Each structure stands twice: as structure tokens, then as C-alpha cells.
Amino acid sequence: MNSFSKSAQRQSFTGVRLRKHGDYLRAYAAGRKRQSASMNWFLAPQTLIATGTAAPVASRVGLTVGKVLGKAHQRNRIKRRMREALRRHIDLLPEGFDLIFHPRRIVLTMEFEKLESEIVRILEQAKAEAARGAKPAAAMSRPPGTPAS
Numbered sequence: 546m547n548s549f550s551k552s553a554q555r556q557s558f559t560g561v562r563l564r565k566h567g568d569y570l571r572a573y574a575a576g577r578k579r580q581s582a583s584m585n586w587f588l589a590p591q592t593l594i595a596t597g598t599a600a601p602v603a604s605r606v607g608l609t610v611g612k613v614l615g616k617a618h619q620r621n622r623i624k625r626r627m628r629e630a631l632r633r634h635i636d637l638l639p640e641g642f643d644l645i646f647h648p649r650r651i652v653l654t655m656e657f658e659k660l661e662s663e664i665v666r667i668l669e670q671a672k673a674e675a676a677r678g679a680k681p682a683a684a685m686s687r688p689p690g691t692p693a694s
Contacts (some may be wrong), residue, residue, distance in 0.1 A: 558617045558632040563607035563643060572607065572643040581667055583655060585647040588639070604638035606631055607645035614650050623652050630661040637668035639675035644668075 576589030579655060592607070608627055610620045627648055638644065646667075652660060 558606075558628050558635065561605050561635060561638065563605045563645065568605070568643065569609070569645065572645055576643070576645070577669075579642075581647050582658070584667075585649075585653045586667055586671070587642050587643075587645040587647075588674060590675075591643055596608055604640055605643045606638065607643065609645060609647050611647075614648070615653065619653055621649050622689060624683060626652060626657065626660060627664070630657070630664045633661065634665050634668055637665065637672060639672040642671070642675050644671055649661050650653055 560635075563572070571592065572587055572589040575592070576587035578586070579586050587691055608624055608631075610623050610627075612620070614623060627646060631646075
């Protein structure tokens with residue numbers, strides 16, 4: 546039997562999703578593009594302006610699958626596979642950051658275990674990067690482009 550408890554197996558992915566177009570645009574502007582074997586990804590600190598609160602919110606994840614990757618049923622399969630792999634390792638997300646994935650077509654045919662291990666590697670790399678130098682939401686209270694007082 547798995548070493549995970551029932552609650553860990555059924556953890557929801559819906560609460561940590563990026564939903565608004567503006568949030569994606571802010572993450573693209575504040576983040577830097579990184580690449581792996583089967584996807585590109587962006588890691589960006591959340592801003593207090595974007596969250597609308599005084600404290601950083603939980604980490605959020607975005608998933609973008611463009612039409613260039615195939616027909617609708619292929620894109621939907623890519624998204625389902627990515628969401629499931631992310632849902633299993635949601636606890637590895639860096640606190641106070643937005644993470645956006647851009648999978649490549651290879652995600653459609655690669656073994657799920659390989660996809661899952663690559664996502665775990667990316668999440669650990671993002672967490673390490675967030676810990677060593679990126680500014681969390683509490684430090685970024687000004688909107689980008691606004692001069693310091």
C-alpha cells in the first residue's frame with residue numbers, strides 16, 4: 546500500500562490555481578523563463594497588489610497549453626496529466642510565489658512516472674530558488690515600475 550494517507554491522496558488542486566489573465570501577465574513580467582526537458586516554467590514572487598491582502602497568500606500554479614500542441618482532446622490530456630502530477634506534490638510549492646508551466650508536446654506521450662519526477666524536480670528547484678533570493682510578496686508591496694519613495 547502507498548505511504549500516503551487518504552487525505553494526502555485526495556488533496557485538491559483547485560485552490561492553488563492561477564485563474565485571472567492579469568495574474569499570468571504579472572507573473573510573466575516579474576518572473577524569468579526556465580527550461581527543462583519537457584516544459585518551460587516561470588517562477589515569480591506574488592505582489593501584495595495582486596493578492597489584495599496584507600499577507601502573502603498560498604502558492605499558486607498556472608498551466609498554459611496552446612493550440613500549437615495539438616487538437617483539443619490532446620491539449621486536455623496534457624492538462625489532465627500535468628494537474629494530476631502537480632496535485633500529488635502540491636506541498637512542494639514555494640510559499641508566496643506563482644509558478645506557471647508551459648508543457649511541450651512530449652508530455653502527451655511520456656511515461657507518467659517520468660513526468661511526475663520532472664515536475665518534482667522543477668518544484669524542488671523552484672523552492673530552492675525562492676528560498677535563496679527571490680523576494681516574497683511581503684517585500685514587494687509596490688507595483689512594478691513604481692519608483693521608491
